[in-house]
Amino acid sequence: MREHEAARDWIRSDETAKQMLSRVLGDRAFLLLPPLHRVPLRAGNVVEITGSSPTAKTQILIQAAIACILPKTWNGVHYGGLEKLVLFLDLDCRFDVMRLSDMLKHRLLEANRIGNGAWWQLEESSGVKNCRGAQDKSKSKSKIVYDEELYVSCMKRFLYLRCYDSLELLSSLKTLHYRIRLQEACGSQVGVLMIDSIGAFHWTDRLSSSLALDKNNRKSLSLTNVVETIVQEMKKLMRVHSLVVIATKATIYEEKYPTNENNRKLSSNNDKAQQPPFREFMPSSWQAFVTHKIFIRKSGDHHQSSGQQSLSAYSLEWLQPQLSSIDRFIVDDSGVVIVS
Amino acid sequence: MAPLKHLEMENPIIDASFRDFCSSHGILTVEDFLIHDLYELAAFAERQVDADRLKEGITVMLSLLEVKCRPLLNGMELLEDLQRNKHTLSSGDNGTDSLLQGGLREGQVTELVGPSSSGKTQFCMQAAASVAEKQEGSVFYIDTGNSFSARRIAQFICGSSAAAALQKRVLSRISCHTVYDIYTMFDTLQGLEVALRSQMNVNECRLRLLIVDSISSLITPILGGSGSQGRALMVALGYLLKKLAHEHNIAVLVTNHTVGAGENGKTKPALGETWKSIPHVRLMLSRDNRNNICTISILKHTSMLSGQTVTRKDNQQCL
Numbered sequence: 001m002r003e004h005e006a007a008r009d010w011i012r013s014d015e016t017a018k019q020m021l022s023r024v025l026g027d028r029a030f031l032l033l034p035p036l037h038r039v040p041l042r043a044g045n046v047v048e049i050t051g052s053s054p055t056a057k058t059q060i061l062i063q064a065a066i067a068c069i070l071p072k073t074w075n076g077v078h079y080g081g082l083e084k085l086v087l088f089l090d091l092d093c094r095f096d097v098m099r100l101s102d103m104l105k106h107r108l109l110e111a112n113r114i115g116n117g118a119w120w121q122l123e124e125s126s127g128v129k130n131c132r133g134a135q136d137k138s139k140s141k142s143k144i145v146y147d148e149e150l151y152v153s154c155m156k157r158f159l160y161l162r163c164y165d166s167l168e169l170l171s172s173l174k175t176l177h178y179r180i181r182l183q184e185a186c187g188s189q190v191g192v193l194m195i196d197s198i199g200a201f202h203w204t205d206r207l208s209s210s211l212a213l214d215k216n217n218r219k220s221l222s223l224t225n226v227v228e229t230i231v232q233e234m235k236k237l238m239r240v241h242s243l244v245v246i247a248t249k250a251t252i253y254e255e256k257y258p259t260n261e262n263n264r265k266l267s268s269n270n271d272k273a274q275q276p277p278f279r280e281f282m283p284s285s286w287q288a289f290v291t292h293k294i295f296i297r298k299s300g301d302h303h304q305s306s307g308q309q310s311l312s313a314y315s316l317e318w319l320q321p322q323l324s325s326i327d328r329f330i331v332d333d334s335g336v337v338i339v340s
Numbered sequence: 341m342a343p344l345k346h347l348e349m350e351n352p353i354i355d356a357s358f359r360d361f362c363s364s365h366g367i368l369t370v371e372d373f374l375i376h377d378l379y380e381l382a383a384f385a386e387r388q389v390d391a392d393r394l395k396e397g398i399t400v401m402l403s404l405l406e407v408k409c410r411p412l413l414n415g416m417e418l419l420e421d422l423q424r425n426k427h428t429l430s431s432g433d434n435g436t437d438s439l440l441q442g443g444l445r446e447g448q449v450t451e452l453v454g455p456s457s458s459g460k461t462q463f464c465m466q467a468a469a470s471v472a473e474k475q476e477g478s479v480f481y482i483d484t485g486n487s488f489s490a491r492r493i494a495q496f497i498c499g500s501s502a503a504a505a506l507q508k509r510v511l512s513r514i515s516c517h518t519v520y521d522i523y524t525m526f527d528t529l530q531g532l533e534v535a536l537r538s539q540m541n542v543n544e545c546r547l548r549l550l551i552v553d554s555i556s557s558l559i560t561p562i563l564g565g566s567g568s569q570g571r572a573l574m575v576a577l578g579y580l581l582k583k584l585a586h587e588h589n590i591a592v593l594v595t596n597h598t599v600g601a602g603e604n605g606k607t608k609p610a611l612g613e614t615w616k617s618i619p620h621v622r623l624m625l626s627r628d629n630r631n632n633i634c635t636i637s638i639l640k641h642t643s644m645l646s647g648q649t650v651t652r653k654d655n656q657q658c659l
Contacts, residue, residue, distance in 0.1 A: 053616035054640045093582045094620050096642035097418040155415030162410055164583050170374040175406040183412065200575075203614065207572035218366040219375050229375050236379075252571075254613045311645065332645070 031082065031191070031244060033064040035316065035336050038323060039292060043242035046289055048198070050249045050278055051296035055314050056331045057248040060296075061088070061194050062100050063335045064246060066107055068191050069157040074150050079111050083157075084191025085183060087176075087243075090162045091169065091200040092250075097160075104154060106334040108146035157188060166201045166226050173233040177240060193237070195247040201226075202252060202281060228285045235289070247290075253279040293320040299328055313339065343369050351400055358397040361388060373401055422447075425589045429477075429548060432470030432496065433463070435650040436636055440621070444591040446548065448642070449581050449618065453596045453609040454625035459634060460595040461487045463625065464553045467593060469496035472513040473506075477548030479514040480532060482525070484557045488516050513545060522558045522573055529580050536588045547590055550581075554595040556610045563612065571614050578618035594619065609639075616640075 015023070030040040041047065049057050065088065070081025088095065161176075163169040180190055202223070209222035219225055234245065277295060280287065299315040316327045328340045344362060347354045347370075365381065367373055378398060385394035413421075428442030437443045444450050444467065454460050465488070468479045481488060490511060497510050519525045536547065559577070562570040585592045596615075598607040609615075609622070616622075622639035637649035 052613065054646070058642075092617060093579070093586065094617075094642060096620070097415065097422055099643040100415065101419060102643070152416060155419065158415035160413045160415070160418055162586075164579050167371060167374060168409070171405040172409050174374065174378065175402060175409055178406070179412050197617070200617070203568050203572040203575045204579075206568040218368065218372065221371060221375065225375055229377075232377060250617045252614045312647065 033067045035060060035329060035338055036064060038318060039321060041244050043244060044238060045291050046245040047292040048247050048249055048290045049294045050251060052251045055296045055298060057296060058196055059331050059336055061196055061246060061248060062103055065158060066104055069154045077111055082191055083188055085157050085159055085188050087159045087190055087193045089195045090160060092196050093162055103335045105146060108151060112146055159183060166205055170229060173230065177237060190241050190243055193243045193245045197248040197250045199249050199252060199282060224283045227283045231285050231289045251278045252281060295319050353397045353400050357390060358394060361394055429471050429475055429591050432466035435652045439636060439648060439650040444593060446589045446591045447586050448620035449585055449592040450621040451594050451596055451619035452623050452625055453598060455598045455607060458625050458627040460625060461553055464551045464593060464595060465493050466496050468514050468551060469493045471549045473497050473510045475548060478545050479549045480547055481514055481516045482552045483516055483518050484520060484554060522562060525558055533584060550590050550592045552594045556596045559611055574615060
């Protein structure tokens, strides 16, 4: 009898397909992080943003981080955030926390304005948000104040780690799991792991590969081995925590031919996978790890209607999955604003 | 690359049998430990006779690594560190200060790019004089082109009518070092780092400003060709400067020259694409010699829009 019971238990299903789908969608939900909102991201996705310097890649990361650390609602005001921890690995060592703080304050003020029904012009003509000048902001700032407690709790959800070379990066990744566990004990889970920028130690690692060791069973600290170990450690982290990885990459070779939009249209008539518009330098283990790719380039100046100085505009293109539309955006005080 | 046996004294678990097990997998130093998969290593350890001791050894190694790692800071702690430790230093010129909302920030590397004889060295000396006098901090001036002049700095100190004692005190806070190649530069900076770490840079006359005039003359001779050595040294130097700036709360000012004729004929900063990611703030200095007008514009800033400029009229006496 016992064996029949055991066999029956084994055959009986654990859950139906509907239950499984609702569980998976709940655990690993789709994230829509503006300005990367064209493609919904799920836990386990690795997004790589490539662009020469300076093309506002860190600004995009900060904007996505703010969308992640804000709560969904607070005191009746809707913020639309994910209320998750953001882990920022700064390999570039240039992060300015004042910029994060200013952009967060802007978002809180803006959400409060909309929530309180105060007049705020949102011209939705072709998706262009009308940004007001500095004088208007100072007038209305005195009336509407953001919630200090909310600001502090959001800033506390932003975790920052700095590495000055690959050895520090490797040792941080190996001990990261325990440290994240400690942080998660205070409440929220980690949602996004951001790396700025992944190719930072490329040249110094290439130099150490030329110092080859002659013992045969010893793994040398070469570029391929280091990147392979980084990818391995990140995969292990992703198995335990459900995260999206967003990494920026600065191009280190100069573009020989300026690839503006006209040149690309002429050569984009074939359906085969195109040559990427920049020279790829990361080893194949990293390239295989990446699931989504974005390319950003400068795209001329954007003249603002209110007569302020023209800001430089950038164009954001999804290379993988290949989308035909290209977003143009500018960076102003409140962050990344898509203009067309 | 310290071999593992150096750890035995303080951690008796890293004994000979642990080290033999590690060397059978090709791990002889701590750095080798970082490249290997530790779960795999633990699985191998399972099969050995003294499995528990070996796994304990691996755990001890991990905890040693964790001690050496930098702490995980949250946003509020970063802000606190910024407000408490990283002050803004006036650069001596009101126009630049208003452009940069205060001046040079401690913890950041500021790069000044300009064609030759556009006033970069004058700017550096003015900044040195201003920090030594007004903020009463000491200045470490690295000169690569024999352009440092103590007399010129003395002129910047509140007009030449200042008392001789004040001048002497201010000048004694500026130390000038001549460096002609990149290896001596690494030597000097590493010596500085050791000195700063040992004396805990917190007293009154602490080091506040590090000037390198000019960094491009050290790096340009080693760049070039398809080898990676030149660029690797440049990146290593850049990171050493960033580490000094952030860990010891120093403002770093470096100068760079321009190279001409990109595809549209405009001049651009030297040192190439890789160097663009190193400085926090990049300023472009240009001078119109006929009208004696000097323009400073922002090429890149971590928290401000680029493209803003400020101009001023130059005269010989005091900028």
